[in-house]
Amino acid sequence: MATVGVDLGGTKILVASVHHGKVEDSAKVPTPTGGPESVVEAIAELVEKVGGAKEVGIGAPGQVHHKTGVVVAAPNLVGWGREVPLGPLVAEALGGSVEVRVDNDVNVAVLGEHHHGAAKEADDVLGAWVGTGVGGGLILGGKLGRGRTGMAGELGHMTVVAAGGRRCGCGQFGHIEAYAGRGSLEAEARRRAEEGAQTALVELAGDERMKSSVFAKALDRGDQLTGELIDDAVVALGAGLASAVNLVDVGLIVIGGGLGDKLGPAFVGRVEEAVRSRLWAGSTVRVVPSELGDDAGVVGAAALFD
Amino acid sequence: MATVGVDLGGTKILVASVHHGKVEDSAKVPTPTGGPESVVEAIAELVEKVGGAKEVGIGAPGQVHHKTGVVVAAPNLVGWGREVPLGPLVAEALGGSVEVRVDNDVNVAVLGEHHHGAAKEADDVLGAWVGTGVGGGLILGGKLGRGRTGMAGELGHMTVVAAGGRRCGCGQFGHIEAYAGRGSLEAEARRRAEEGAQTALVELAGDERMKSSVFAKALDRGDQLTGELIDDAVVALGAGLASAVNLVDVGLIVIGGGLGDKLGPAFVGRVEEAVRSRLWAGSTVRVVPSELGDDAGVVGAAALFD
Numbered sequence: 001m002a003t004v005g006v007d008l009g010g011t012k013i014l015v016a017s018v019h020h021g022k023v024e025d026s027a028k029v030p031t032p033t034g035g036p037e038s039v040v041e042a043i044a045e046l047v048e049k050v051g052g053a054k055e056v057g058i059g060a061p062g063q064v065h066h067k068t069g070v071v072v073a074a075p076n077l078v079g080w081g082r083e084v085p086l087g088p089l090v091a092e093a094l095g096g097s098v099e100v101r102v103d104n105d106v107n108v109a110v111l112g113e114h115h116h117g118a119a120k121e122a123d124d125v126l127g128a129w130v131g132t133g134v135g136g137g138l139i140l141g142g143k144l145g146r147g148r149t150g151m152a153g154e155l156g157h158m159t160v161v162a163a164g165g166r167r168c169g170c171g172q173f174g175h176i177e178a179y180a181g182r183g184s185l186e187a188e189a190r191r192r193a194e195e196g197a198q199t200a201l202v203e204l205a206g207d208e209r210m211k212s213s214v215f216a217k218a219l220d221r222g223d224q225l226t227g228e229l230i231d232d233a234v235v236a237l238g239a240g241l242a243s244a245v246n247l248v249d250v251g252l253i254v255i256g257g258g259l260g261d262k263l264g265p266a267f268v269g270r271v272e273e274a275v276r277s278r279l280w281a282g283s284t285v286r287v288v289p290s291e292l293g294d295d296a297g298v299v300g301a302a303a304l305f306d
Numbered sequence: 307m308a309t310v311g312v313d314l315g316g317t318k319i320l321v322a323s324v325h326h327g328k329v330e331d332s333a334k335v336p337t338p339t340g341g342p343e344s345v346v347e348a349i350a351e352l353v354e355k356v357g358g359a360k361e362v363g364i365g366a367p368g369q370v371h372h373k374t375g376v377v378v379a380a381p382n383l384v385g386w387g388r389e390v391p392l393g394p395l396v397a398e399a400l401g402g403s404v405e406v407r408v409d410n411d412v413n414v415a416v417l418g419e420h421h422h423g424a425a426k427e428a429d430d431v432l433g434a435w436v437g438t439g440v441g442g443g444l445i446l447g448g449k450l451g452r453g454r455t456g457m458a459g460e461l462g463h464m465t466v467v468a469a470g471g472r473r474c475g476c477g478q479f480g481h482i483e484a485y486a487g488r489g490s491l492e493a494e495a496r497r498r499a500e501e502g503a504q505t506a507l508v509e510l511a512g513d514e515r516m517k518s519s520v521f522a523k524a525l526d527r528g529d530q531l532t533g534e535l536i537d538d539a540v541v542a543l544g545a546g547l548a549s550a551v552n553l554v555d556v557g558l559i560v561i562g563g564g565l566g567d568k569l570g571p572a573f574v575g576r577v578e579e580a581v582r583s584r585l586w587a588g589s590t591v592r593v594v595p596s597e598l599g600d601d602a603g604v605v606g607a608a609a610l611f612d
Contacts, residue, residue, distance in 0.1 A: 124454040136553070140451065147446075147555020148430040158549035159584060162466040162541055172584060174545070235468055239480070240549075243464035247442070247550055249453020278465060278478060 003305050004053035006043055006090075007105065007297030008060045010076035013039070015046035016295070017053070018302035021116030023295055025050040035079035036089065044093035056100045057301035059108035060086060064150055069102040072150070101304040105297060106153065107144055109290075110137030112300025113254050117291035122252040126244055127290075128155055128237065131212075131257035133169065134177040140248065156181060160239040179236035182259045185229050186210040192225060199225040212262040219263070230267070238274025245275065245285050256290030265289050309611050310359035312349055312396075313411065313603030314366045316382035319345070321352035322601070323359070324608035327422030329601055331356040341385035342395065350399035362406045363607035365414035366392060370456055375408040378456070407610040411603060412459060413450055415596075416443030418606025419560045423597035428558040432550055433596075434461055434543065437518075437563035439475065440483040446554065462487060466545040485542035488565045491535050492516040498531060505531040518568040525569070536573070544580025551581065551591050562596030571595050 002017040002024065009031060016026035027049045032038035047053050062074030069087015074080045087100040094100075103111075110119070110127030119125040125139040136155030138145035145152050156177035157170060165174020169183055178184050189201045189210065200223040204214045218226040241253055253275065255268045272287035279285060292299050308323040308330065315337060322332035333355045338344035353359050368380030375393015380386045393406040400406075409417075416425070416433030425431040431445040442461030444451035451458050462483035463476060471480020475489055484490045495507045495516065506529040510520045524532040547559055559581065561574045578593035585591060598605050 138554070140446065140453075145446065145554070148557045149555055152553065152555035154552040154555070157552045159466060159545040160468040162545035170586070239465040239468035243546075243549060244553055246460040246463045247458065247553060248444070248451070249455055249458035249460070251454045280476070 003055045003302045004047050005298035005301035006058040013042055014298055016298040017050045018299055021299055033078040036084040040089045040093050043090055055305045056098055057304035058102045059105035059297050059301045060102055061105045064102055064104045066103045106135035107137040108300035109296035111303045112292050112296045114139045115303045115306050116299055118254045118288050119252055124250040125252045126250045127254045129257035130180055130260035132183045133181045158240045160236045176236050176240040180233040182212055197225050199223055212259040216262040234270045234274050237271050241275045242278035253287040254290055261293055309361045309608045310353050311604035311607035312364040320604055322604040323356045324605055327605055339384040342390040346395045346399050349396055361611045362404055363610035364408045365411035365603050365607045366408055367411045370408055370410045372409045412441035413443040414606035415602035417609045418598050418602045420445045421609045421612050422605055424560045424594050425558055430556040431558045432556045433560045435563035436486055436566035438489045439487045464546045466542045482542050482546040486539040488518055503531050505529055518565040522568040540576045540580050543577045547581045548584035559593040560596055567599055
């Protein structure tokens with residue numbers, strides 16, 4: 001039986017059998033909202049659906065204690081207002097003879113890119129996952145850098161505007177995520193539209209969630225407000241990622257996540273330019289797009305067993 | 307014979323025999339300006355003066371390739387406009403049977419604090435050395451985190467004001483060092499004084515270098531401009547160090563360096579408050595002053611052999 005990767009997200013669970021970094025069989029369901037038990041049950045069913053497993057790797061959103069498989073906090077999962085021993089629960093649901101490893105979702109996505117995607121050649125890598133929020137993962141000296149409490153790589157909450165910055169979803173100000181996260185971009189666009197700004201973003205999204213594809217379309221159409229918002233996102237990411245390079249001295253940055261993927265190589269190229277403009281002349285730091293895209297989560301979760 | 311630590315600075319060379327983290331005998335000279343050969347000779351003489359050595363650790367300012375002992379770039383050393391194999395040259399000057407290790411000066415200072423000073427209890431530590439510039443060193447998982455090119459920990463050039471920030475000595479804008487480095491503080495104070503601001507800083511320093519002790523005295527006297535400059539330094543350090551905690555998840559920050567030492571615990575306490583105010587509620591990150599002070603360099607250099 002294969003190694004199975006589980007990408008546990010706030011809206012869907014994607015499960016795949018993975019062999020040498022390639023997805024062989026996959027299945028998904030919307031994430032159950034009945035609390036941890038319902039999620040464990042769904043994961044176990046999906047694992048059986050893709051052929052069962054000897055080893056199961058899980059990427060979970062939030063703070064994870066990877067040695068015990070306990071999800072310490074997961075604000076994006078409904079009804080998870082306490083610590084959940086996700087690894088042991090899934091192992092039990094699968095009959096007890098399966099080894100289960102759990103880590104943070106962005107950590108495993110970056111691990112996937114490191115083992116099987118855009119960061120195969122590099123030992124020191126920062127992954128910047130630009131989605132509804134902005135997450136990050138660090139590979140240092142060829143290994144996941146998890147930090148003291150497992151929270152290393154919290155790129156989105158690095159400050160790039162120390163005073164008078166835009167409000168972040170976390171309540172603080174001037175964070176990268178406040179300028180580059182899809183959720184913050186939507187909030188800012190709706191605020192400016194209410195103040196009278198014209199923008200294709202509201203036309204395209206209507207009352208629905210302003211999806212990453214909406215930002216990509218509006219940008220393609222030359223929408224002015226979208227251009228301004230993305231310019232600000234590039235500045236924030238450029239400053240924050242250059243700061244990260246100064247601090248941890250990585251040579252490669254991989255940009256992934258829903259918004260990163262939809263805005264694509266043109267956006268990544270602009271971020272690369274912004275990062276380099278803030279580093280010393282002759283810096284060889286590269287910024288590249290994710291290669292695994294939507295599969296980074298499951299491939300990376302399986303890579304916990306590489 | 308003992309282990310000897312060498313603190314090679316831009317203005318002086320301090321050499322000490324060190325036993326279990328304690329300085330036993332020490333000697334110093336102004337740093338020779340005749341290029342690498344004159345520095346190597348001075349180091350060799352000082353090593354003999356403190357009783358000779360079996361092992362010599364050197365902390366050098368700039369970029370160091372620690373595996374080979376080569377100083378790649380050292381802009382603060384006169385006549386070092388090329389790579390210098392400092393380790394091999396010092397070993398040769400000492401007769402060839404001495405083992406010599408070289409690392410960046412702030413890296414070794416932080417290593418000293420980790421093994422024998424304020425950071426003995428912590429495995430994940432960031433050292434912030436606030437002197438003429440602002441340097442940094444990282445201990446991750448109990449070991450020096452040097453990064454891909456040996457430049458990890460370049461805290462001073464992290465951006466805290468992404469647009470419209472104060473000019474840094476490196477030519478970029480909005481860096482921590484532009485607000486918290488002694489050199490930048492002096493430049494800003496003299497600029498404002500020329501524009502007509504009254505300040506004790508200029509009275510105390512005259513035409514001489516505005517030393518760290520001058521800032522400490524002016525602050526004690528309640529000088530308004532000094533208060534404003536130090537307020538800005540606290541904001542910049544608070545934002546930058548909180549960003550660093552978000553990225554690498556250290557639990558302890560040690561503040562050292564000439565200005566950090568002179569401003570002392572009151573300043574460090576303000577920085578701690580500023581860092582915590584930018585982190586999630588309940589963060590247990592601590593910010594503490596250096597314990598080794600001026601000895602951090604030699605004790606840390608010797609600690610390369612611990």
